[in-house]
Amino acid sequence: MxxxxxxxxxxxxxxxxxxxxxxxxxxxxxxxSGNEWAYVKECLDTGWVSSVGKYVNRFEEMLQEYTGVRYAVAVVNGTAALHMCLQLAGVEAGDEVVVPSLTFIATANAIHYCGATPHFVDIETRTLGLDPYKLGDYLEEITEIRDSTCFNKITGKRLKAVVPMHTFGHPVDLDPLMEVCNRFKLELIEDAAESLGSFYNGRHTGHWGKLSALSFNGNKVVTTGGGGAILTNDSSLAKLAKHITTTAKVPHRWAFNHDRVGYNYRLPNLNAALGCAQLEQxxxxxxxxxxxxxxxxxxxxxxxxxxxxxxxxxxxxxxxxxxxxxxxxxxxxxxxxxxxxxxxxxxxxxxxxxxxxxxxxxxxxxxxxxxxxxxxxxxxxxxxxxxxxxxxxxx
Ligand SMILES: Cc1ncc(COP(=O)(O)O)c(C=O)c1O
Missing domain, CATH: 3.90.1150.10 (Aspartate Aminotransferase, domain 1)
Structure with a gap:
């Protein structure tokens, strides 16, 4: 050699x-190199630094406009976004969730947070992301469908979702993956943490998943310091995403009532201000x-x-x-x-x-x-x- x-x-x-x-x-x-200082200063000058303020809404609107996905819900980081995507897609304790073995730890961590188990699958050399054809053959072999639900014949567990990740910004082959998900009754959730600005067949990543997650960590294409977003085309899921990421508080002028266990995952206005300036660029x-x-x-x-x-x-x-x-x-x-x-x-x-x-x-x-x-x-x-x-x- x-x-x-x-x-x-x-x-x-x-x-x-x-x-x-x-x-x-x-x-x-x-x-x-843009309006970062001006927007952040405005938050400090006006006192709107926390989870309420015009920049959070504007940031969400800008994400919707750029990606073309109908709803964006800003959250504290990409891991929290993934956690919420999985929960909103119905992943429960005891489930298995299909995930590529080559990904950042956060993709698997979010699965663990739901009490579910990551089920590791292979990637392909064309995209460095999940191989939909190899996955289809594998699921054919190890699963069975009962009552429109996919079960792993070996572990006996329910397989609920697939989380492809667009590795280093390179989109996975989404159309055949979508076909596999439909065939095996699996929810598709895109980990698009690295792929803001990446398109598959002319359409922005994040459109194929029932829900998708973005990250705005300091190393990403645009940053909010720390931040993330949930993307979805489903209006009721978007509404629920906003609700559970803001402690599930029932809107009222003074009463504190919460109708389920919620999360304090809402992106602060200060971070969103930075994000708006970044998205402009x-x-x-x-x-x-x-x-x-x-x-x-x-x-x-x-x-x-x-x-x-x-x-x-x-x-x-x-x-x-x-x-x-x-x-x-x-x-x-x-x-x-x-x-x-x-x-x-x-x-x-x-x-x-x-x-x-x-x-x-x-x-x-x-x-x-x-x-x-x-x-x-x-x-x-x-x-x-x-x-x-x-x-x-x-x-
Ligand atoms: C593939 C992938 N998923 C999830 C995350 C988690 O995002 P965050 O660091 O914002 O929690 C990251 C990056 O940090 C990532 O690269």
């Missing part, structure tokens, strides 16, 4: 795309991120042993977080590359540890996960900040 990959040349190629005058280049940095941010990806793609196009991951034909990705893939025979050099790049002041990191390998998930059901394990073993994330696309635009 050849070991002739030139790691030094990979670093030089990264450097050729990145700014020359910076000692350290982060994986992703937020960019505050979203199309520009996405363009700059796509520009950076284009620069990387060109720079690595001729290189032996490594490739830059690009969107597939049905996708228009926000390229939230860029990916370099080593050829399979060089997987054992991944950590050397991580070492070298980080030493040189270029922040890189491996993919998340595939979730089925975490000891907390040792007893969770899973399918064959060859593709997820293979990709995890040979991929790294490379700097992806909007600002890097700006520099390249102006160069």
């Amino acid at each position: 050849s070991k002739s990959i030139d790691l030094k040349r990979i670093v030089e190629t990264l450097q050729s795309v990145l700014p020359k005058d910076q000692e350290y280049i982060a994986l992703h940095e937020p960019r505050f 979203l199309p520009d941010f996405v363009e700059k991120k796509r520009n950076l990806a284009d620069q990387y793609n060109k720079a690595f196009s001729e290189m032996e042993g490594v490739s830059f991951f690009t969107e597939t034909e049905f996708a228009k990705s926000n390229y939230w977080l860029n990916v370099l893939l080593l050829d399979e025979q060089y997987a054992d050099r991944r950590d050397d590359l991580l070492e070298l790049t980080n030493e040189m002041g270029i922040m890189t990191r491996p993919f998340w540890t595939v979730l089925h390998k975490l000891p907390i998930h040792a007893r969770c059901p899973k399918m064959d996960l060859t593709v997820a394990e293979n990709l995890e073993s040979r991929a790294i994330n490379i700097p992806s900040s909007v600002v890097l696309g700006v520099i390249n635009n102006e160069a």
Whole structure:
């Protein structure tokens, strides 16, 4: 097996795309180049800093307009959004929920919060996200439908939902996935935490799920400091989402009555103000991120042993977080590359540890996960900040 990959040349190629005058280049940095100061100052000046205020409503309206999804409900973070999506889709204690093994821990955590069990499934190389065809074949084998409900024949548990995740902004193949969900009576919930600004066949991600979750953490395409949103086209679910994320308080001028167990998950106005200013710049941010990806793609196009991951034909990705893939025979050099790049002041990191390998998930059901394990073993994330696309635009 050849070991002739030139790691030094990979670093030089990264450097050729990145700014020359910076000692350290982060994986992703937020960019505050619009009305952020003005809107946040207005909250401080008026005292509307908490969970009521005009920016929360405006932020939700802006999300609706940009994504085309009819209702957006702003919440404190993406994990809370996922938790609520699962609960509103009817996931209950004792259920199993299908989830790709390659995702951030929050996707599985939200399933645990409902008392349900993540059931790990494989991804595909085209999207780095859930493989709908492999999933269909697998469910055919291990499930049975009784009274319009899907059961795992091995564990005896109800399979209630599927949560695909649009990995690093690349949309999963949603149409065949939708077909699988319909065939097996499963609710579809999109973890769109990373895919604001990403489109599948011309339509924004978040449209296919009964409910979908967004995140506005500091590392996302746009940030509210911390924040998230629930998206849905269903008006009654949207109403319920707003109700249960605001402690399920029955509206009244002074009485405190709550008609179910609710959550204090509403996004504060202060954060929403930041978010409004960020959303005003979203199309520009996405363009700059796509520009950076284009620069990387060109720079690595001729290189032996490594490739830059690009969107597939049905996708228009926000390229939230860029990916370099080593050829399979060089997987054992991944950590050397991580070492070298980080030493040189270029922040890189491996993919998340595939979730089925975490000891907390040792007893969770899973399918064959060859593709997820293979990709995890040979991929790294490379700097992806909007600002890097700006520099390249102006160069
Ligand atoms: C795929 C995915 N799901 C969920 C989350 C959770 O979002 P948050 O950090 O806002 O809770 C994140 C990011 O942080 C994520 O990347």
